[in-house]
Amino acid sequence: MRAEVGDVEYRTWLQQIVLGPVDGDEVTLMLPTRFLRDWVRSQYGDRLSALWNQEIPAIRRVELQVMRPGDVVAAPPAADGEGGASAAPAEVTPAPAARAASAPSDRVSDTRSDLVAPLDQRFTFDTFVVGKPNEFAYACARRVAEKPSSVGFNPLFLYGGVGLGKTHLMHSIGAELIRRGGISVAYMSAEKFMYRFIAAIRSQSTVEFKDHLRSVDVLMIDDLQFLIGKDNTQEEFFHTFNALVDAGRQIVVSADKSPSDLSGLEDRLRTRLGCGMVADIHATTFELRISILEAKATASGVVVPGKVLEFLAHKITTNVRELEGALNRLIAHANLFGRPITLESTQDVLHDILKAHDRRVTIEEIQRKVSEHWNIRLTDMSSARRARAVARPRQVAMYLAKQLTSRSLPEIGRKFGNRDHTTVMHAVSRVQELMERDTAFAEDVELLRRMLES
Numbered sequence: 130m131r132a133e134v135g136d137v138e139y140r141t142w143l144q145q146i147v148l149g150p151v152d153g154d155e156v157t158l159m160l161p162t163r164f165l166r167d168w169v170r171s172q173y174g175d176r177l178s179a180l181w182n183q184e185i186p187a188i189r190r191v192e193l194q195v196m197r198p199g200d201v202v203a204a205p206p207a208a209d210g211e212g213g214a215s216a217a218p219a220e221v222t223p224a225p226a227a228r229a230a231s232a233p234s235d236r237v238s239d240t241r242s243d244l245v246a247p248l249d250q251r252f253t254f255d256t257f258v259v260g261k262p263n264e265f266a267y268a269c270a271r272r273v274a275e276k277p278s279s280v281g282f283n284p285l286f287l288y289g290g291v292g293l294g295k296t297h298l299m300h301s302i303g304a305e306l307i308r309r310g311g312i313s314v315a316y317m318s319a320e321k322f323m324y325r326f327i328a329a330i331r332s333q334s335t336v337e338f339k340d341h342l343r344s345v346d347v348l349m350i351d352d353l354q355f356l357i358g359k360d361n362t363q364e365e366f367f368h369t370f371n372a373l374v375d376a377g378r379q380i381v382v383s384a385d386k387s388p389s390d391l392s393g394l395e396d397r398l399r400t401r402l403g404c405g406m407v408a409d410i411h412a413t414t415f416e417l418r419i420s421i422l423e424a425k426a427t428a429s430g431v432v433v434p435g436k437v438l439e440f441l442a443h444k445i446t447t448n449v450r451e452l453e454g455a456l457n458r459l460i461a462h463a464n465l466f467g468r469p470i471t472l473e474s475t476q477d478v479l480h481d482i483l484k485a486h487d488r489r490v491t492i493e494e495i496q497r498k499v500s501e502h503w504n505i506r507l508t509d510m511s512s513a514r515r516a517r518a519v520a521r522p523r524q525v526a527m528y529l530a531k532q533l534t535s536r537s538l539p540e541i542g543r544k545f546g547n548r549d550h551t552t553v554m555h556a557v558s559r560v561q562e563l564m565e566r567d568t569a570f571a572e573d574v575e576l577l578r579r580m581l582e583s
């Protein structure tokens with residue numbers, strides 16, 4: 130969840146969740162107050178259930194409860210929230226399922242269950258706000274949902290920057306197809322696709338994996354850029370892709386760049402990806418941001434003054450996810466303290482987010498400064514080289530990206546040669562550790578930070 134919603138939102142709402150009993154198909158999560166419980170339930174409930182079910186297919190329900198004294202809980206995660214595995218159980222030992230959850234990579238999965246990756250129920254066409262930057266992509270998505278495999282729309286390739294609604298549109302297509310019925314839909318991220326593929330190889334069930342994939346009517350793969358550099362998985366995807374298109378099935382793919390700009394993907398795959406409908410989701414305009422904020426504020430039932438919406442739409446321009454996160458925080462604050470939202474309270478409540486946006490340091494700038502400082506090639510920021518002379522500056526750049534920008538861990542990972550968010554997490558803690566131990570190193574990092582901030 131942290132990787133998905135970003136640090137700020139995670140800390141505000143999810144950090145205090147404590148794992149309660151795991152019983153059969155139900156897991157209980159506990160929260161300290163009723164307000165938090167209700168908020169987490171309404172905003173994240175479905176997603177939490179989906180993630181648990183994805184990791185442990187036996188779990189069908191996530192129950193959210195207010196903690197009472199004496200409740201049986203598993204230990205909260207370690208202080209940094211990321212080294213959870215080291216936490217010792219409090220009062221009771223977590224049930225086997227709970228332990229399995231902390232080591233998902235060890236799990237050899239049932240490929241079948243993953244083909245029906247859960248869709249986020251919040252992401253439907255109804256909740257997608259249409260404006261100039263996304264109207265074409267929206268129209269294409271609707272068309273595919275209404276008439277899959279139409280000539281000229283297969284594959285549908287949706288692309289655009291981070292947090293601009295690609296996933297939302299894909300889930301909307303899935304939800305609409307399922308609502309209409311009679312069609313099998315498989316949705317998964319490219320990362321999951323690779324993970325499943327590798328798991329299938331390990332458990333010698335690749336034939337089953339392929340057969341299942343090739344039996345769906347509509348296959349949707351999100352964040353395809355993840356497959357850059359993963360040659361075997363690309364190859365497998367290419368064959369699945371061909372088999373499905375040849376059999377008249379629909380493919381929907383999303384990525385952060387157009388097929389022709391996805392250098393690092395095999396040419397033949399890029400060519401095939403670009404031969405259906407390619408739809409770009411452009412950066413949001415001020416008008417679209419206002420419409421999105423208005424829609425979300427109305428849905429929440431809390432009155433948010435127009436001035437505040439305008440202020441947010443001016444300040445947070447990069448992506449809709451952050452815009453939404455900021456608004457959610459304001460709304461929650463208003464609910465919590467029963468005070469109306471004003472421009473003043475907005476600046477106060479969102480001061481950390483707004484500060485991050487004021488600085489406007491980009492990851493590219495950070496990479497450039499750090500490479501100059503240690504005299505390494507800029508390309509090594511995204512290369513696979515692991516020599517310490519290169520790897521350490523890269524870790525520092527990741528650390529600074531986390532500190533100085535409001536990018537989420539997966540976004541940062543992507544900018545560093547498509548690395549995984551766990552690599553970024555590791556880099557951040559490693560640099561913190563080193564700064565504590567080595568004053569000369571700490572001074573170097575501080576100097577870089579000051580240069581970037583000024």
Ligand SMILES: Nc1ncnc2c1ncn2[C@@H]1O[C@H](COP(=O)(O)OP(=O)(O)OP(=O)(O)O)[C@@H](O)[C@H]1O
Nearest residue numbers: 256257258290291292293294295296297421449450
């Ligand atoms: N036009 C829109 N209307 C309503 N909500 C939107 C719109 N665009 C984006 N959002 C919301 O912004 C958040 C981020 O969107 P989404 O996850 O679809 O982005 P993405 O393009 O897939 O990002 P990533 O590159 O990180 O995969 C979601 O909560 C989504 O509902």
